[in-house]
Amino acid sequence: MGLNSNRVDHYSGSGNTNTTPTDTPPVTINISSGETMTSSSVFQLHNVCLPPQKTTLQKLRHRLSEVFFPDDPLHGFKNQSRFHKLILALQFFFPVFEWAPNYNLTLLRSDVVSGLTIASLAIPQGISYAKLANLPPIIGLYSSFVPPLIYSVLGSSKHLAVGPVSIASLVMGTMLNEAVPYNKDPVLYLKLAFTATFFAGVFQATLGLLRLGFVIDFLSKATLVGFMAGAAVIVSLQQLKGLLGIVHFTPKMQIIPVLASTIEHRNEWVWQTIVMGLCFLAFLLTTRHVAMRKPKLFWVSAAAPLASVIISTLIVTIFKSKLHVIATIGHLQKGLNPPSSNMLYFHGEFLGVAIKTGIITGILSLTEGIAVGRTFAALNDYQVDGNKEMLAIGLMNMAGSCSSCYVTTGSFSRSAVNANAGAKTVVSNIIMASTVLVTLLFLMPLFHYTPNLILAAIIITAVIGLIDYQSAIRLWKVDKLDFVACLCSFFGVLMISVPIGLAIAVGVSVFKILLHVTRPNTSVLGNIPGTQIYQNVTRYREARRVPCFVILGIESPIYFANATYLQERILRWIREEEEWLSANNGSSLKCVIIDMTAVTGIDTSGLAMVKELKRILEKRSLQLVLANPAGSVMEKLHQSKILESFGLEGVYLTVHEALVDISSPWKTQP
Numbered sequence: 001m002g003l004n005s006n007r008v009d010h011y012s013g014s015g016n017t018n019t020t021p022t023d024t025p026p027v028t029i030n031i032s033s034g035e036t037m038t039s040s041s042v043f044q045l046h047n048v049c050l051p052p053q054k055t056t057l058q059k060l061r062h063r064l065s066e067v068f069f070p071d072d073p074l075h076g077f078k079n080q081s082r083f084h085k086l087i088l089a090l091q092f093f094f095p096v097f098e099w100a101p102n103y104n105l106t107l108l109r110s111d112v113v114s115g116l117t118i119a120s121l122a123i124p125q126g127i128s129y130a131k132l133a134n135l136p137p138i139i140g141l142y143s144s145f146v147p148p149l150i151y152s153v154l155g156s157s158k159h160l161a162v163g164p165v166s167i168a169s170l171v172m173g174t175m176l177n178e179a180v181p182y183n184k185d186p187v188l189y190l191k192l193a194f195t196a197t198f199f200a201g202v203f204q205a206t207l208g209l210l211r212l213g214f215v216i217d218f219l220s221k222a223t224l225v226g227f228m229a230g231a232a233v234i235v236s237l238q239q240l241k242g243l244l245g246i247v248h249f250t251p252k253m254q255i256i257p258v259l260a261s262t263i264e265h266r267n268e269w270v271w272q273t274i275v276m277g278l279c280f281l282a283f284l285l286t287t288r289h290v291a292m293r294k295p296k297l298f299w300v301s302a303a304a305p306l307a308s309v310i311i312s313t314l315i316v317t318i319f320k321s322k323l324h325v326i327a328t329i330g331h332l333q334k335g336l337n338p339p340s341s342n343m344l345y346f347h348g349e350f351l352g353v354a355i356k357t358g359i360i361t362g363i364l365s366l367t368e369g370i371a372v373g374r375t376f377a378a379l380n381d382y383q384v385d386g387n388k389e390m391l392a393i394g395l396m397n398m399a400g401s402c403s404s405c406y407v408t409t410g411s412f413s414r415s416a417v418n419a420n421a422g423a424k425t426v427v428s429n430i431i432m433a434s435t436v437l438v439t440l441l442f443l444m445p446l447f448h449y450t451p452n453l454i455l456a457a458i459i460i461t462a463v464i465g466l467i468d469y470q471s472a473i474r475l476w477k478v479d480k481l482d483f484v485a486c487l488c489s490f491f492g493v494l495m496i497s498v499p500i501g502l503a504i505a506v507g508v509s510v511f512k513i514l515l516h517v518t519r520p521n522t523s524v525l526g527n528i529p530g531t532q533i534y535q536n537v538t539r540y541r542e543a544r545r546v547p548c549f550v551i552l553g554i555e556s557p558i559y560f561a562n563a564t565y566l567q568e569r570i571l572r573w574i575r576e577e578e579e580w581l582s583a584n585n586g587s588s589l590k591c592v593i594i595d596m597t598a599v600t601g602i603d604t605s606g607l608a609m610v611k612e613l614k615r616i617l618e619k620r621s622l623q624l625v626l627a628n629p630a631g632s633v634m635e636k637l638h639q640s641k642i643l644e645s646f647g648l649e650g651v652y653l654t655v656h657e658a659l660v661d662i663s664s665p666w667k668t669q670p
Helices: 056-068 082-093 096-102 105-132 137-142 146-154 166-179 186-209 213-218 221-238 240-244 255-264 271-293 295-318 351-379 386-401 412-420 427-447 452-466 469-478 480-495 498-518 563-583 604-619 631-639 642-646 655-662
Strands: 019-021 027-029 036-038 044-046 522-527 534-536 549-554 591-595 623-627
Touching (some): 044 655, 082 096, 105 137, 105 412, 105 427, 146 386, 146 427, 166 186, 166 351, 166 498, 186 213, 186 351, 186 386, 213 351, 213 386, 221 469, 221 498, 240 271, 255 480, 271 452, 295 412, 295 427, 295 452, 351 386, 351 412, 351 498, 412 452, 469 480, 522 563, 549 563, 549 655, 563 591, 563 604, 591 655, 604 642, 623 655, 631 642
Parallel strands (some): 549 591, 591 623
Antiparallel strands (some): 027 036
8 A cells, every 4th residue: 555655765775764654544563462553653664775885896995994904093194294194104113103202211210110120020930931942041031132122112012021921932842842852953943943933923923914813813712711721730740840850751741641750750859859949939829929919019929030049049059069969050151142043944844843833832922912912001091903013023023033032922920010010111121121131141150050940930830820710610600612612622731732732722712603603593582561672582571472473583694604504493483483373372473573683794695595484484375574684784685686575565674663564454454
């Protein structure tokens, strides 16, 4: 009737959102009885418009912009002069030009205090983490000198303290040691370590340059919790070699071989090493606990590692005649980082190992560095650009690989100390690097009698914080699948290996994504009495089914991966609804309304599914109606000509408008 004439522009492509009042009597639906009756208010039927027309090039540019530039990083360049654009470009690529002009003595005082504080932590940690990577201790100090200087020019985080980290050190040491044990060919091992660092930097910088930061998001929070915990346990158990004084210890990283080796070589245990090691471990754990309970005393925990190194070195030096059985670091060469570009390994049978190690350690170090940077940026009300951080960390590691450094990134423990010590800018990294420089030039002989046990105690104290059991408990309470993913990565690291555990973590994360994509949520919707709101009937007890209608909600895009499942699930919902109506002597089903509010996209397989579903329902004398399709969905329905098969009464702006219009008296009359 007259309604049809008022919906000629129902699929208008003009983007007009004005309403079109009908020339028929206003109606509402009595949900409880299913009868239609006249309302005192005028009912208006809204147009469902196509999105504004765009060329293929415009669509491609918009899509690429949304994928790679969601933050619109160049918005500040608009309407600026060429000179100002040049200044902005320098500040964009080199953040040092942004903060340096406003730097003053007040900021310097804060940065000097924080830089000296994190240096006291970075020096013993650098030596310890190098041992964890099966590298000479001096490499750890080299890695705490050059990379922080590079980051201070390119980095955008004010509080990120750069240096070696435990997880990347562990993974590098494990993967390279399986291919070429350090004690068998130390020169080749060093070449592979520097080459892996170079490839880690190339990979990281490429991700930042191409703005592909979403790649690291495949390591979900749940799998990282499990992976970090498993790695922390393995790292701690490996330190039994230093704490017990064992000489012949297994190079394997699985929990069973490590424990077996500890018991098997119990005849090598040295009681002096055990007593001193446990005492210093207890001291370090106590200071860590104090700092956690009272954050203002952060300096206690920060200074404890260096204090332990000094005290233990003095004890062994003074009583070396009686404590000669305690293993020490030995001679460390003085001087600046020697160049290592000539040691980069770009050919030969172990090149694949170096590339694989570089990519894996690159992903792990990026994940930690960006997470730490964003955490402290949020706490201090500023922002860091994740892609710029990836570029900075990548270039930092590329430069480090040519100056005898291995993989570095932002450390959570050192960054926390840096922030608590009052750091204002990245100058704190420069102060830390300068302190390391003084150590390299003048203080290296002092580490000759530093016992290995103190390095083991420092590593255990640092990694024990990676065991986040509270997060695991929250995962169990909130999402059982996430908890399973956490356990899989945890036991994968413990029982198999660190790389395999990481692969399991990524695999579980991808599986979870596929599970959500291929098996999206669907639900039957009902009306909340007295409103125009339609919600899940199993979630809201007051929601009432609408007689003669089944309203279904789909909570995901419709793609090739879930199109078949959605068709089968929708037909099952319809069958169950018909069975329910038959069992309760209800009226027969006449119409199926699909609420597409949450359907953000659709592909050709999804379009084919909608077409096939409509054909199946028409054979059963059931009408299929779509409500509130998104602009991109509406556009594809129009381009595929499927929209024409629905006609004017097949697509509505809301579920309520569909119900009112379809149930109107002039349509229900025989």
